[in-house]
Amino acid sequence: MQENVSKIIDDIKINLDKNIDGSSIKYFTDGVSGSTVFSLNDNYLVKTMDKLELKTQVTFLNLYSNVDEFVKLLYINEALGFVVFEYVDGVLFKYKSDVKIVDNLYNIVSNYILFDYDYYGYLYEDKKSWYEFLKDETLNEIDMLHNDNLSDKKLEAALLFIKAEVTPKYMLHGDFGAHNFMIDKNDNLKVIDPMPVIGDRLYDFYFAIFSSVKIFKDLSVDYILSFFDEDITHKRNILLIALYIRMIRAYKYDRDDFDIYYDWFKRL
DSSP states (O other): HHHHHHHHHHHHHHHHHHTTGGEEEEEEETTTOOOEEEEEEEEEEEEEOHHHHHHHHHHHHHHTTTTTTTTEEEETOOOTTEEEOOOOOEGGGGGGSOOOHHHHHHHHHTTTBBBOOBBEEETTSOOOOHHHHHHHHHHHHHHTTGGGOOOOHHHHHOOOHTTOOOOOOEOOSSSGGGGEEEEETTSSSSEEOOOOOOOOOHHHHHHHHHHHHHTTOOHHHHHHHSSSOHHHHHHHHHHHHHHHHHHHHHHOOOGGGGHHHHHHHHHH
C-alpha cells in the first residue's frame, strides 16, 4: 500500500498541487469497501477505487458539480485508480445530530436531475424496471437475515403499486443516509460517497430520513409526506419501501433501534 500511496502523492504533486507535503498524510477507515482513504494537508481527501466505482462517482459528481452539499471532485486518475475530493473539515452527522437537516435533504432532492438512461437501479448495473430494483433491494435485505418473519403484506402491496407505475429516471445519490452526512465547522451539510441509482427521487429523500432515528424520531408521517407534490398514495408507498429497507438494516446493525422502526412501519 505504501508504494501505491507514494505514486499517488507524486502524481498529485505533478498534476494538482506541487506544494503538497507527503508527510501531512492522515488515514481514515473506509467501512468495508477495501479502499485506501487519506487526507493531505487538510485540503484534499484521496480515495482509491475500482474502475466501476470511480466511473459512477465521477458521473454523479460531475452532474451535480454546482450543488454545494455534494463534496467537490478536484482530480481523477483512472490509471492509478484514485480520486481527489475537497477535504471537509467537520464530523459525521451522528456526532453532531443536534443539527436539523430535513429541509436540507428536501432542497437537495428537489433539485435532482432527470438522467437520459435506458435502465433503472445502480448505474451500470442495469435493471429493466424500478420495481425490479426495489424488489431486489428488499429481498436482498431479507435474504441476508435468513428471516422470513420480517416479510410483510404491506410491502408486497407497495411493490405491486410501484410495478404498475411509470417511474421517471432521476440520478439519485443511492446511499443517501446519515452515515454519509458530514457537518462542517459552520454546521453546513456535506454529502459524501455516492452510489448512483437511476429512479424515483422520493426514494432518496425517504431513505435519508429513515437512515437515522435521530432524524425521524420526532417527526410525524403526515409531516414527512407533506414534502413534494406527487400523488399521496405514491409517496406513501415509496416511503413504506424505504422505511422497510432501513428497518431491516436496523435489525442487522442497530438492534436497539429496531422497535422504533417497527412501530413506525406498523403505522402505515
